[in-house]
Amino acid sequence: MSGSPSSMRTPLGRVRNLGASHSGTTDFWRQRLTGVAMTLLIVPVLVVILTLVGRNHAAAAQILGSLPIAIILLLFIIASTWHMKIGMQVVIEDYVHNETLKLVSIMANNFFCFVVALASIYALLKLSSGV
């Protein structure tokens, strides 16, 4: 059918089931999912940030620690760090062709996004607990 040498189909085009990455379109879907989530969250997030412009530490800490605001920011942080992890991985896969360097870059990307997410989440939880 498509296996003859004269075929124009690529090996990728003949790949079965979830393909070489074994995850199919998961990342494609998650990138859209997190993108839509941030589109919905952007207005409340901007309101929170604008509310804090020019305020001192005591006021900022109190506002950031309030329940609805902390939840809005937590949701935004989870969506954005996930979104940027997928986005950067696409860029790495496009431009880094050396297999080892690609692996290292993808690993560093995961570490960076996870650290930014965890640090931000921890800071928000600390503000919420008022310690």
Place this chain on the structure above:
Amino acid sequence: MTARIERPLSPHLQTYRWTLTMALSIVHRATGMALYVGTLLLAWWLIAAASGPSAYANLQAFTGSFIGKLIVFGYTWALMHHLLSGIRHFVWDLGYGFKANEREALTWAALIGGIVLTVLIWIIAYAIGGGR
């Protein structure tokens, strides 16, 4: 390994006439990369708030400086542009807006809208924060 088939290759970027959608596709990716690094600022802000008054004062000294304001202004534009450009991608994902004039209109809307929203946000920020 399968035997390699000699297929025609598509020409690379420099062969094509530059179009608006092409340039803005690159800008979408570039703003995404800028926002990636920019989240450090967001994380710093939250960590500083959780750490105490002196850490928060350090952050405010940075964001209040000329270079700090420039970075936050750039971050605002990157975020607003990437947002609108991303919404444009959602429209395309749903199968709409592929006609030549529609593509161009969506792309111009993202470009102009991103700049307008950025300026608007900063006007609001100055109106609110200026008095504090």
